[in-house]
Amino acid sequence: MLNRVIFYTLERTIKRYRQFAQNNIDRAGVDITIDQWLVLNVIQESPTLGQQEIGERVFKDQASIARIINLLVKKELLIQSASQQDRRRVDRQITPKGEQLIEAVSPIIAQNRQTALDGLSEETIEQLRQALLLIDGNCQ
Amino acid sequence: MLNRVIFYTLERTIKRYRQFAQNNIDRAGVDITIDQWLVLNVIQESPTLGQQEIGERVFKDQASIARIINLLVKKELLIQSASQQDRRRVDRQITPKGEQLIEAVSPIIAQNRQTALDGLSEETIEQLRQALLLIDGNCQ
DNA sequence: GACTGTTCAATGATATGTCATATAATTTTA
DNA sequence: TAAAATTATATGACATATCATTGAACAGTC
Numbered sequence: 001m002l003n004r005v006i007f008y009t010l011e012r013t014i015k016r017y018r019q020f021a022q023n024n025i026d027r028a029g030v031d032i033t034i035d036q037w038l039v040l041n042v043i044q045e046s047p048t049l050g051q052q053e054i055g056e057r058v059f060k061d062q063a064s065i066a067r068i069i070n071l072l073v074k075k076e077l078l079i080q081s082a083s084q085q086d087r088r089r090v091d092r093q094i095t096p097k098g099e100q101l102i103e104a105v106s107p108i109i110a111q112n113r114q115t116a117l118d119g120l121s122e123e124t125i126e127q128l129r130q131a132l133l134l135i136d137g138n139c140q
Numbered sequence: 141m142l143n144r145v146i147f148y149t150l151e152r153t154i155k156r157y158r159q160f161a162q163n164n165i166d167r168a169g170v171d172i173t174i175d176q177w178l179v180l181n182v183i184q185e186s187p188t189l190g191q192q193e194i195g196e197r198v199f200k201d202q203a204s205i206a207r208i209i210n211l212l213v214k215k216e217l218l219i220q221s222a223s224q225q226d227r228r229r230v231d232r233q234i235t236p237k238g239e240q241l242i243e244a245v246s247p248i249i250a251q252n253r254q255t256a257l258d259g260l261s262e263e264t265i266e267q268l269r270q271a272l273l274l275i276d277g278n279c280q
Numbered sequence: 281g282a283c284t285g286t287t288c289a290a291t292g293a294t295a296t297g298t299c300a301t302a303t304a305a306t307t308t309t310a
Numbered sequence: 311t312a313a314a315a316t317t318a319t320a321t322g323a324c325a326t327a328t329c330a331t332t333g334a335a336c337a338g339t340c
Binding site for chain 4 (some may be wrong): 281282283284285286287288289290291292293294295296297298299300301302303304305306307308309310
């Protein structure tokens with residue numbers, strides 16, 4: 001009965017994909033979580049964003065971003081320093097180690113996505129997206 | 141750019157729905173989380189299941205179920221006692237307070253689902269399900 | 281009946297999610 | 311310019327997710 005509720009299918013699919021993706025990263029011997037990688041990636045592309053804005057890009061809240069950034073710093077993938085212009089803010093810079101890690105993981109993520117979408121046409125994916133956006137809009 | 145990745149849309153949609161659903165429960169003045177309600181519901185329908193089996197029904201692992209059950213007991217929605225037949229197992233019974241809560245929340249959940257799916261035809265939902273199941277299968 | 285392997289539940293450690301609040305710095309307003 | 315409102319980050323408290331381990335109880339085998 002629960003199986004017929006589309007939201008269960010949604011939950012299950014996203015959990016399955018996350019586990020699949022994380023497993024492939026672990027198997028490659030890289031010590032990072034998907035979420036950490038996502039945040040690191042956003043910082044690389046947009047180093048001036050604040051925690052709130054980073055969060056908006058990856059659908060996480062500010063507190064989660066703060067903690068993930070802390071871990072990235074601990075792992076020496078990221079360096080932070082107080083901004084000179086606005087001392088509430090923080091300047092961030094990916095370390096060489098961080099750059100290497102992004103390079104190492106990117107193809108794995110790309111492969112994950114491709115494998116997960118095997119057999120789905122562009123059109124099907126677009127329909128999927130539209131359906132999800134509709135649900136998303138209904139919940140606002 | 142991230143917006144074009146279907147898995148972001150998936151993440152965002154499921155998070156939005158969860159927040160929407162939880163808000164409506166909170167607004168009704170009921171002190172329970174969606175996850176706790178789901179587990180309570182499964183126990184009501186199938187009181188003899190073990191933690192592992194409960195987890196399979198709601199896509200959670202055994203450790204999560206153990207902790208959620210603990211909270212349900214603390215909230216006096218559930219009573220546990222050692223099973224006589226197999227003393228590793230636990231007999232569970234929903235309390236009257238738990239029954240009342242399930243009754244109170246069920247229509248809210250139903251309404252949530254209906255609202256979230258507003259404007260999606262049966263056919264669209266079925267296509268959505270099929271696409272998700274494909275992805276799910278690809279990740280196994 | 282003792283040994284071995286399996287099952288069930290509990291829990292430690294760590295990461296993330298959510299809400300609320302704290303603190304410091306900046307901007308706006310009076 | 312002093313006070314008030316806003317902003318950026320950090321963090322406390324609690325719930326959930328995941329992995330690993332422990333301990334107790336059971337099942338099968340000899």
